[in-house]
Amino acid sequence: MAKQHSLTLFLPLLLFFLHCISFAQAQAQAPAPSGPTNITKVLEKAGQFTTLIKILKATQQDDRLNSQLNNSNQGLTVFAPTDNAFANLKSGTLNTLNSQQQLQLIQFHILPALYTLSQFQTASNPLSTQAGNSGDGQYPLNVTTSGNQVNITTGVVNATVANTIYSDSQLAVYQVDQVLLPLALFGSPAAPAPAPSKPEKSVRAADSPSGSSDPSVDSSGVMSLKNKPVAVITIIYAVMAAICLLI
Incomplete structure (x- = not known):
């Protein structure tokens, strides 16, 4: 009778133990859930x-x-x-x-x-x-x-x-x-285009405001004394001679 009672107590424990083993095996065999993409x-x-x-x-x-x-x-x-x-x-x-x-x-x-x-x-x-x-x-x-x-x-x-x-x-x-x-x-900024160079203005005799081709005439139409030293001397002598005649 005691043996039968012991067997009655042992069987639930055995079934519980076997259930734990099966659960653990199922957990081990299940693939691990994949985490979020990182x-x-x-x-x-x-x-x-x-x-x-x-x-x-x-x-x-x-x-x-x-x-x-x-x-x-x-x-x-x-x-x-x-x-x-x-x-x-x-x-x-x-x-x-x-x-x-x-x-x-x-x-x-x-x-x-x-x-x-x-x-x-x-x-x-x-x-x-x-x-x-x-x-x-x-x-x-x-x-x-x-x-x-x-x-x-x-x-x-x-x-x-x-x-x-x-x-x-x-x-x-x-x-x-x-x-x-x-x-x-x-990105490298584009270099600014160089300003066009201004051509040198060539002065010609025909461009003179007086229309004279004489290079001694300046832009105001007055004869340049710098380029006519002989003419200056002649004028000075003429003025002095006129003064002498008046005296």
Whole structure:
């Protein structure tokens, strides 16, 4: 009787234990839920994008991108320059930009639409970026393709898409070999056209107001005494002779 009572108590414990084991196994076999898309983690996993990540964080553009990706259905395309691309910039280039300009530089690398590599072949130039209107000539970004190669020009630099870092239904990140410098921040202003030189005015005898061809006549029509020393002396002698006759 005692044995039967012990068995009655043991069976519920055994069933509970087996249920816990089954639950634990089910939990272990279930795939871990994928977290929200994070542009910083994408770049960190790819490596060689330390400078880009720093600028994204400094301008808080990383938070804006993650918010757009996880709170809307709008696709995004990001051109990601490598650390070597930033190192190839002229020394002090980034330091000359204020915080707003650094934000515009990063936004110039972001297209507010998802582009696959094949879609670049039919894209209408200039492409619109988050930096500003491309139609006013300040932030033009033009893409051309040659076979599988995608080339980018900004009016300041020419770059090439070197690799696809990440791609899903909402985000595409492409590695580029140059920092994309927009005209609005790095374009050299056009030098003003030089004023036309005035031709030297040649004075001819026929241009004399008196109409005389005598170069001794000045613009007022009076004979220049400087060029006629003999005439001056003759006049002086004539005046002195007249005075002598009167005396």
